[in-house]
Amino acid sequence: MKKANILALLLAVMMLTLAFAGCNTGTDETSSAASSSQAAASSASDESKTSVTVPEKIKNAGKIVVATSADFPPYEFKDDNGNYVGIDIEIMQAIADLWNVELEVSDMKFDAVITAVATGKADVGAAGLTITEERLESVNFTDTYTQATQVIIVKEDSDIQTIDDLAGKKVGVQLGTTGDIYASDDDAIKDGVECFNSGIDAVLALVQGKIDAVLIDNEPAKAFVKQNEGLKIIDEKYTDEAYAFATAKEDKDLVNALNEALAVLDSNGKLDEIVNKYIKAD
């Protein structure tokens, strides 16, 4: 690696650290990382006949390494057999199939995903990642594949009915998420923000009465409320957001190829098929 590249990388890492607003981490970002290869699920599917651009680096490696935080149903989680599943995982598997390469899932804490991508430890970040200005300083994002909102989970008998009611309450968030960043930036609630390593940890703290509310993305919120009795989502949403996949800033080929692949999966109905498998209309 050239000296200039190393400097640029160092600068990017420093900017990442400085730009981080929200709960303090103090964790070693790689310590919880675990990798697993999942064999390409489909063989000679129709998609594999479509000709798409395969990034040189991915073709040579024969695999695409995806950084995720598999604690976020229905986007990424582990099934009963310990396999990585969910919308993001299946979209990435479909892209790996299109490119005729293997998918390698690298599971880590959410707050390590952007750094893993920015420093080249993973090719793509697929973790229900919301596009934010701050993240755009260190990574590229693909086209959006889903719209989302931040919502508030409370106990069914809670006196919290609106966002204004959160003032003075204990609000749980997942470390490093937009929920964390927005809540830590919101004068009305920032003193009561409590960070958890995962959304489900925050939800369990709510169930146990240790906190009053959880601020989290809408679909995981629905999944967690379904899994735990006595919880509800309040009607008012906190923000609107858009999800996309993240790639290293300098790797324009990769983001372009991902967008091309996403367009193929969009036009052949595969994207809808994956989303509809995991999200049933209410």
Ligand code: ARG
């Ligand atoms: N959309 C939110 C964000 O980008 C939360 C994503 C959390 N993802 C996860 N796999 N735990 O910050």
